[in-house]
Amino acid sequence: MIGGVREYFDKDYRKLKYILDTIEKIYASYGYRPLETSVFEDLNVLLKKGGEEIREQIFRFDRIGLRFDHTVPLIRFAEEHKELPRPIKRYSIGKVYRNEDPQRMRYIEFIQADIDVVGSSSIYSTLEILEIAELVLSSLGLSAQIEVNDRRFLDSVVADLDDDQKSFLFRTVDKIGRFGERWVREQIERKGIGMKYLDILLRSDLETVKDYSKEAYNTLIRIGRKFNPTLVRGLDYYTGEIFEISIAGINVSVGGGGRYSMFSEKHNVGISLGVSRLYDLIDYKDQINSVFIAWIDEFEYADSIAKELRKRGLAVEINTEDRSLRKQLEYASKYYGKCIIVGRKEKEEQSVVIRDLKKGEQNTISLKELLENYSKYFD
Amino acid sequence: MIGGVREYFDKDYRKLKYILDTIEKIYASYGYRPLETSVFEDLNVLLKKGGEEIREQIFRFDRIGLRFDHTVPLIRFAEEHKELPRPIKRYSIGKVYRNEDPQRMRYIEFIQADIDVVGSSSIYSTLEILEIAELVLSSLGLSAQIEVNDRRFLDSVVADLDDDQKSFLFRTVDKIGRFGERWVREQIERKGIGMKYLDILLRSDLETVKDYSKEAYNTLIRIGRKFNPTLVRGLDYYTGEIFEISIAGINVSVGGGGRYSMFSEKHNVGISLGVSRLYDLIDYKDQINSVFIAWIDEFEYADSIAKELRKRGLAVEINTEDRSLRKQLEYASKYYGKCIIVGRKEKEEQSVVIRDLKKGEQNTISLKELLENYSKYFD
Known part of the structure; x- marks a missing residue:
């Protein structure tokens, strides 16, 4: 396996699938419609929307590239489907790609699960997707903490900076959680940007927001989650409220999103959950109802039992x-707790041997008993 | 959307998911273990196993490439996991990539569903995977026709040709179904290869096989499916029996496979089903239990009803x-047959209006009646 990717075998795959199924079921239950796009997008479309940082991370071949998120494919899809009534509520779950240095412990392939509303300027959309994010996390046994800020407030605070300074300041402040306040101050000073902007952000509460942007204030009040004035997030396309979703208590981000404008679609809001992150955080108890059938000479008898048990939902x-x-038992004991053994005697008697592979104990029961009460024998 | 890829929205996605779920459930029910690998593989690993034709079709960036099938990743995984007891029975379902000219109506991204047994030289493995393939197709409402041949027979027939001629002959004969016998004869003649090899293949029945390879004969007898002496398939790694899976009656191939040797793993057998092909062939009736709730003023009342209905399994x-x-009804009528409407009056009465969006008829029922008998109202 190359660096920067993950693979999932057996119970690891079932854990992953459990997460994906949980998310998908909840997304769909709110009437969001699934969209499965190609991992390939037109390179120009990707470049047009990627910020500086993303641009260098696109895997490219000639005129196509690998998607780096689900948002660009969604908006491209929405533009191609003008006939779809707005808002378009859609979810997308799948792999996205960033050409990063795997040595830096970054993944070059990871799974994101997104919901977005395209063509909506209503606060209800925002409230709905935050509710959905919280429901997903609680369903996975995690407690969500959602922090919010608003681009209109941030823009107003730094209104007298030029674009380059603004962009630098935001990118730096966004890292305050990871690198701390001192590091941020050093960076800002070195760039020759006054400290007052950072000081405003650090001192701000909701009442301060009111002085800078009435709309941001009203929005944040309605959202009612934890206000964080130094939260910035991917600045290139956000236009209003932005959010960061972490796990309460352990301060690990598992996703985020916000209101944004992209290409011809101006009023959209969405969130993205990092599935690979969630994978590392959740408790999962692998449960699979499965059994191995060993046989000597009597393949057909063994096979008929296998088919009957599969009909009853067993693997x-x-x-x-x-x-x-x-050799058969040696193999079975690597994967299974119990197994069924049949041979000539069992076929004649219409019985089976059930062997506990851990304890080495076994006993014989009738085939009828097995088929009627199979769940009693395999826990 | 770029050429050569497909995307799936809403009911198209549900159709795709129905196929994937059907296949996965059956694969897992036979005790095959899921493996989800990255779409990226080490380019050298891919190049080492791809034949001439595949080699040109690999999407590459520096030292990594996109997987062109699930077999190479499987064997690479098996080599990296010597500790896993053999045989390894695994399934993989996911996208694979071929850098072809989309103008030629070829897909550059498509979905394959594979099962393989790694480290098995037994005929039972072959019989099992063919049974599984047939069960998958019948579960999708399709009738499988499996044609078989054997590499040992083919190799013996052309034993006195050199490698280049052999390879050319096989590649040409493999296309007889698509281009016909006359075309094949022309190609072979032009290459200066005698007609006798083709004539043997065209005239062969199972009894002929016995004269060329006893092992091939014994294997084909045990397999008991339709013998096709001109079936060849991806010659680079097959070593024994090979199969082609088509839909009976319409002669469309939906997959194939065979016994093969690759890298350090010498005795393996597997099949691959083309999911995108199956998608075009199956009948699917989209059924989703969903409803839209329109509201005036009373968002909270509407929202509480939505939550109750979701608990009952409705989207x-x-x-x-x-x-x-x-405007709400206009939107709803694009996606839904019926909708629920609530306003101040309904909240006060604890009732809801149910509107048939096609007929334009509506009537009021109590909230209690809705929650108790919701399935009566949404078909």
């Missing part, structure tokens, strides 16, 4: 190798 | 826009 692996019973 | 979209009832 049944039957021995397909030409190997001794000892 | 519920609630209006999140600041728009008139007329």
Whole structure:
């Protein structure tokens, strides 16, 4: 396996799938419609929307590139489908790509789960997607903490800076959580930007916001989550409220989003959850109802039992190798707690041997008993 | 959207997901373990296993490339996990990539669903995966036709040709289904290869196979599916039986596979189903239990109803826009057959209006009646 990617086998895959299924079920239950796009997008479309930083991270071949998020594909899709009534409420769950140095512990492929509302300027959309994010996290056994800020407030605070300074200040302030206030001050000073902007942000509460932007204030009041004046987030396309979703108590970000404008679609709001992040955070108890059937000579009898048990919802692996019973049990004990054994005697009696592979104990029951009460035997 | 890819929105996505879920459920029920790998593989690993034709079709950046099938990632994974007991029975479902000219109506991104057994030289593995393929297709309402041949027979027939001629002959014969016998004869003649090899293949039945390879004969007899002596398939890594899976009656291939050797793993057998192909072939009736809630003034009342209905398993979209009832109904009628309307009067009475958006008829029922018998109102 190359660096910067993950792969999921067996129970790891089931854990991943459990997360994806949980998210998808909740997204769909709110009437959001699924959109599965290609990982490929026109390179020009990607470049037009990526900020400086993203631009260098696009995997490219000729005139196509790999999507670096689900937002650009969504808005491109919305522009291509003018006939769809607005708002378009859609979800997308899948892999996105960033050409980063894997040595820096960054993933070059990771999974994001997004919901967005395209063509909505209403606060209800924002409230709905925040509610959905909280529901997803609580369903996964995590407690969400949502911090909010507003671009209109931030823009107003730095109104007398030029674009370059503004952009630098925001990018730097955005890292205050990771690198601390001292580091931020040093960076800002070195760039020759006055300290007053940072001081305003650090001192601001909701009442301060009112002095800078009435709209931002009204929005933040309605949202009613934790106000964080130094929260900035991907500045290139956000236009109003922005949010950061963390796990309460441990301060790990699992997603974020905000209100944005992109291409011809001006009023949109969305969030993105980092599935690979969630994977590392949740508790998951792997439960799969499965059994192995070992057999000697009597493949057909074993196979008929396998088919009956599969009909009842069990995953049944039957021995397909030409190997001794000892070898079959050796293999089974690597994957299974119990197994079924059949041979000539069992076929004649219409019975099966059930063997506890941990304890090495076994006993014989009738086939009828197995099929009627199979769940009693495999926990 | 760029050429050569597909995207799936709303009911198209649900159709795709229905196929993927059906396949996955069956694969897992036989005890095959899921493996989700990255779309990225080390370029050298890909190049080492791709034949001439595939090699040119790999999307590359520096030292990584996009996987062109699920077999190379599987064997690379198996080599990295020597500790896993053999055989490894695994399934993989996901996108694979071929850098082809989309103008030629080829997809550059498509979905394949594979099952393979790594480290098995038994005929039972082959029988099992063919049974699984047939079960998948019948579960999707399609009738499978499986044609088989054997590499050992083919190799024996052309034993006195050199490698280049052999490879050319096989690649040409493999296209007989698409281009016909006359075309194949022309190609072979032009290359200066004698006609006798083709004639043997065209005349062969199972008894002929016995004269060329006893092992191939015994294998084909045990497999018991339709023998096709001109079936060749991706010759680079197959070593024994090979199969082609088509839909009976319409002669469209939906997958294939065979026994193969790759890198250090010598005895493996597997099949790959083309999901995008299946997508175009199956009948699918989209069924989603969903409803729209329109409201005037009383958002909270509407929202509490939405939450109750979601708990009961319905997908519920609630209006999140600041728009008139007329506009809400206009929107709802694009996506829904019926909708719920609430306002001040309904809140006071604890009732809801149910409107048939097609017929324009509506009537009022109590909230209690809705929550108790909701399925009666939304078909």
